[in-house]
Amino acid sequence: MSKEKLTSLAEAIGTVPDGATVAIQNMATQSAPMASVRELIRQGHTGLEVVALIGGIPIDLMAAAGTMDRFTGAAVSMEQFGLCQAYRSAVESGRIVVQELSETALNARLGAGARNLPFLPTRGMIGTDLIAINPNLVMVPDPFGGPDVVACRALIPDVALVHCHRADRFGNLQMEPTAVWPDIGIMPKAAKKVIATVEEIVDTELLRSSPEKTILPGFMVDAVVEVPFGAHPTSFNPRYGYDTAFHREWIAVSRDPEGTSAWMQRYVYEPDTQDEYLERVGGTDRLEALTRWEITE
């Protein structure tokens, strides 16, 4: 019999220790586990090392709230909405330390973590300054006589936060056909623990009708929570698009401490449930209208 994984967001996120290494799904404006990120902030977690391939608004919120003091990843940007200003000023003042690395290097670090190897090599970054600033990257000779390669030390996050389209109560996770970034492809496999939010919890029988959509088996997943629009304001293709107005609202306040604090109260600290949050961001009718193929602004 499979183990029950269904739980509440408060309980699942409550298991994350302060100072933990937390890997999050996210690609600029895409597919971040935003409900989990808001819960981390609400619960007052501190000292996190956050791992993301290309971080966007979740990184900015955790930088603004003082949730994280380290970032490991290839870039942080909200792309068309601009740089993450709270993150940027935290890095410039030394409050957040960045361990920047190339995409193949992060993939290699996570791949080594997932496969119980001390490191995996890449040919990326040779000649750049990225190797010297990162203690987890070292040039090593090719034992078979070729040119040197870069050894990327195994990265084993304490927890991976992901958001998926659906799951059963046993944590078998499904994704609809969409862009699949390494944050789903490898991050959860490397992490000690996986906390998943999903748009909907369904009966296991429904998963059996499309097993090709199952991306992680339940035994790899520690907690699963149903959170509709759980990636808002990032996009969650093909279910919904990113929220332009909401990103712009954040950009407008994020340089100003008072504006930031009021914004955090309104959207992060005050809403006690996802339903209340969804009301505050304009209601589900508005969010349903954020369809994927028509976005031009």
Next chain:
Amino acid sequence: MNDKPSTDWTVDELMVTTLAATLNNDDQACNGMASFVPVCAFQLARLTHAPDLVWLASAIGLDARPERVPASTLEAPLWRDSIMYLEQYSTFWDIVLNGRWLQKFCVGAAQLDRYGNGNNSVIGDVYHRPKVRLPGTAGLGDMGSIGKRLFFWNPNHSPRSFVEKVDFVSCAGWLGGGDERERLGLTGGPELVITNLCVMDFHAETRHMRLKSLHPGVTLEQVQEATGFDLLIEDSAVLETPVPTVNQVRLIREVIDPDGMRLREFGR
């Protein structure tokens, strides 16, 4: 189809056509974030001289067919009607790292030096206390070192972006010039730099950035003033950049990017 030179082309269109001309029919091409000029160039190449060019849209969507260039070059709907979604950890990087495919890559960088080294990481002398934290290396840290031919585009040619020495090398160019790349076992490297003022290439031995052509109406002095290092100029060899054709301008304006998303990159 009208292949006569356009008389009302604009510089964004000139950059698109110049970049498109570097692509061949049997190439594969991919783009990353905020890459409107490359995306327009790939689409233009596919609609004109390189119909079989395979485009890996946002490194996700194989042979995508967006109706028009959308607000993001990393997001849906750019990958509309793809033949395949490329799972990034495995499929995409297998294609890129293998070496048989995707020989060329378009690079946008905040800073570029005379040897084509790129910086998208930090401005300032101290990495961990930067004056300005830029987005980060993303894919550039890989693309500069894995044998790709690099084509840079910069819509805002200025001394701020063309600097004597980059504050941080987040994309390996010709490094210190000469044969330094070769000595590290690196193949490929910077080939062309296309800006809003001119086109530059690199001297075959010294690897100094060299003026190749001026856009019509742009003077040598203008380019020198906008460049923070001594550009290599061989007076007799400086050409005028060919202007877009009537048909190219029509395709860019009416078919590829009718919303003018590419203009977001200019005037920053």
